Amino acid sequence: MDAAIDIGDVDVVIVGTGISESILAAAIARTGRQVLHLEKGSTYGDSWTTIDLEELIRTSEIPNGLATENDTWESINSERIKLANRSLQSRIEVVANFGSVDDAIKASVDITPRPLFCNGTMVNLLVKSGGGDYVDFKALNASFLDFGDTPGGIQRVPQSRSEVFQSRLISAPEKRLLMRFVKICTDEDTTTDEQREKQMSSSNFDEYMEAMLLNEKLRTLISNALIFVEDPKSISVQHGRDLLQLYFSSLARYGTGNALLLTNYGGSELSQAFCRISAVNGSIYVLRRAVEEILLEDGAVSGILTTAGDRLNTRHVFASSMFDPGRLGEEDVVWRFVGVLQRAILDGHSRTLVIVPKGVGSRTSTVRVWQVDSSLGVCGDGYFVLYAECVDGSGTEEDIRSALARVLGESYSEKISRGIIFKQRMWTRKEHGSRPSNLEWIHDVPVEIDFTGAIEQAEALFRSNFPDEGWFPEPVNVVPEVSESSEPGDANASYDQRHDASPTEEEPVDDKEVLARSGSPQTT
């Protein structure tokens, strides 16, 4: 298993296969540079990996390897940086267990599960880079918002125009206000001078919604379930409008009836898609191999030494900041729940999102709860994987518990066949001590819908280190010659021209009339 890495010198070493690392590996490989990409774990994805639920529970029982002051001061000298001995279990601290090993159910779960927008940064990068060939998605079936005790608890979020009209959640005048607001926000051309003035005079998006006569119920609906912002006072009018446009262009993009997608087989597939692009462009992949030391010469990185004794020269190292020996303990935490149910939540849809906002009850953070089923290839028929996450870093275990109680009822622990509440440790801080200019740390990114933070980080690192190169440029479309031959079945032989992005067939569009039809034009 521990075959020596016998490839000579490389241009770039990347340590860790998280999303940012994998995107960066693909982008650098596309420039023709030789990349060596190492992953300490046995699967792709690092904190984004998808693993068996029982394995996750077992893993988290192993001592966590958080660094101490003592580790740090002897880790760095003029010849080397000894990396922190951390791994996946350093990221996870389980605080509550549901069910026992005897209740074990086979299910693949994400450590950092994440829905994404149909027209968001990840989908667009996958289409641009060709990674879309390696990963598939399903749309959510239904979204719900918890309005608390009034006006009636958990309500379905209407998506299409007809759903808005049928919804008993909002009155007829409210419907008109909502539709008008959406139209104004998503279509610049129809905005009147008066509306533009309101936009200019509002200092944040919440004020703007108020100026546009939206009542508290509608503002709660828009902020929590359409733009996914906990506090609309914290964002500018333009930002709010951009997010609303993102939502409606996502709703329209594939005619799926919902703006959000989930990754088939779990989120680790996304890392693997970018690693495959990277491999196809010549990168070397080694799982189960950790970097022990980064070697220095005259204050710059000159090479690496792996735990298996491989010693290679390199010009650049990009490493997950989890391995930064200068970081002590944890910096941020995200509270999460993951578990398996044998009955669907709410109305029995297979892929369902429920937003339990901060304002409901005494929660300190909004909690997003979502359910996936066997249609995603992560569990058997009749089972459901349920995730919950605190959106805000100030969230608590209690927030997770109260959200589970809202969605599953007060006796929620009886309804969970197997699961855990855990604290996910994050190394998100950008500031750190001095480092050689050819060593970059890749940080964890905060909770969000979609992968904008992770993608932006990868792109920023790429541009600052390789300023003369393009970010996933359109490849020159070289089609290898196909030799003339009369053998049957040969005529269609060709390298797949997947970058040629022409549509292969006309697919019927879901005939649901989505709100966005009247709204923004496609921005891509």
Place this chain on the structure above:
Amino acid sequence: MPERTKLLKVIILGESGVGKTSILERYVRHSFSQQYKATIGADFLSMDVIIDDKPVPLQIWDTAGQERYQSLGAAFYRGADGVLLVYDVTDARSFEGLDAWRQEFIVSANPRDPDTFPFVVLGNKIDLISRPRAVSQKKAQQWCLQKGGLTHFETSAADNINIDLAFETVARSAVKRGEEEEEFILPETVEINRKPAEEQCNC
């Protein structure tokens, strides 16, 4: 949705250097290069294979070199309808590795009823007379029998021996299996490379 023939995904597995890319190149492009270089740039190749007078779209996936340090990852195996297991007849170690590749596929792809899954075993490089043979045909056939009667061919990508037959065999078994069993296809998959809905139907 218009009915369409299911695309068959075939993957080629085996140790580095057994000739996986050469086999692919020979089959799809009818070419062969004497020079060995570790695979760069090979992704997947598409072509139609004719089975019972019907064209069946075949997508053949190369390992992109990720097999070299046993680092393929589960995504590569997902949804495969057939597997070509390749060894080098002059390299005993490559033959001994087949069992691990077969196991890894079964664990990662988790196919229904792995005992009947279409594996076709190829002993490649039979044209090489400069190197002594390390794996006899008999030994390979015995192993195939042990594993539930896998089809076995000895091949040469250089001399174009049994290459077309190997692909046709794996495609035929995959088609047959698809007809016999209820196919395991995840429903409602959103194809993101599809053109956006708005641009298709500007109504």
